[in-house]
């Protein structure tokens with residue numbers, strides 16, 4: 001018999017009833033160190049006092065009004081994003097997928113508005129993950145995601161990961177944009193080299209294309225910059241944000257330059273919930289924390305510490321791991337054994353890590369962890385690695 005919850009996830013038999021900082025607790029009081037942070041969402045850990053205060057204050061005042069009216073919190077959050085990025089304008093959503101959906105529509109509208117309606121195609125990279133909507137799965141192009149779901153939305157062309165020649169060869173008079181994750185998350189923490197990001201920018205400029213960067217997983221401070229593309233020195237025309245921006249409250253955004261957003265006038269796009277007062281109160285509090293003095297520098301410091309610890313686990317367990325990759329606090333252990341063996345051994349050692357494609361386990365811990373908590377996580381990962389090795 002089908003479960004009341006649609007069985008689209010192979011869930012671990014674990015259920016948490018409360019959280020505090022990087023810790024999660026089951027109903028019997030067992031504590032786990034959460035190095036996945038809800039897939040990079042709980043960027044400030046669980047039960048952060050500032051976020052609770054923002055939620056409670058707004059919760060007593062006003063939850064929702066719809067986008068028929070001005071929403072001061074939405075305006076404040078949009079202004080914060082505009083002040084701290086390349087963007088001139090922001091559309092708020094409830095999820096990453098919806099941010100991607102807005103980006104795809106914006107790209108198409110841009111060219112339709114510019115009297116080039118034939119330009120509808122978006123070039124994406126193999127291994128990409130851009131969400132689960134019809135456009136999102138078409139953008140990824142992966143068989144696992146599109147099989148059985150009928151006609152795939154047209155207008156997406158996939159090229160091999162970071163293959164700049166293939167990008168050049170894929171450009172036609174129908175091409176509108178290139179969409180890229182600076183660091184593929186679901187794809188296995190694969191870093192698009194900064195030099196190649198700069199080439200993508202050049203190619204877009206030479207061919208009059210828009211560059212869309214998906215920072216849903218890599219953004220909001222995760223790599224030690226507010227957005228990971230900043231490491232490459234370029235800026236996109238459109239960027240998608242979600243996951244970390246709400247700290248656990250469902251929130252996302254599609255942000256763009258004024259030029260890219262031409263055509264997105266009243267009536268062209270919308271959302272009932274997107275950017276509601278409650279979500280934006282939390283989003284503002286998250287942004288304020290991440291932009292506070294020294295926060296991003298601390299992410300880089302923690303990253304160095306974690307990376308060094310992971311390298312040493314790899315060095316002492318060559319039968320289990322082959323390497324470490326990623327940037328900032330978006331890191332992965334490349335596994336020699338099936339990655340789920342490591343995830344399960346992590347459960348036994350009471351540390352949560354997240355599997356991803358290319359046989360890696362991901363570490364996306366809260367960005368505000370203490371060094372001793374990271375050491376605790378490393379010790380547990382070591383224990384997990386020992387257990388996996390003992391069974392080989």
Ligand SMILES: *Cc1c(COP(=O)(O)O)cnc(C)c1O
Nearest residue numbers: 095096097129130131185216217
């Ligand atoms: C998670 C993710 C998405 C989809 O976001 P949802 O909130 O699950 O809809 C899109 N792109 C990237 C890079 C992601 O990591």
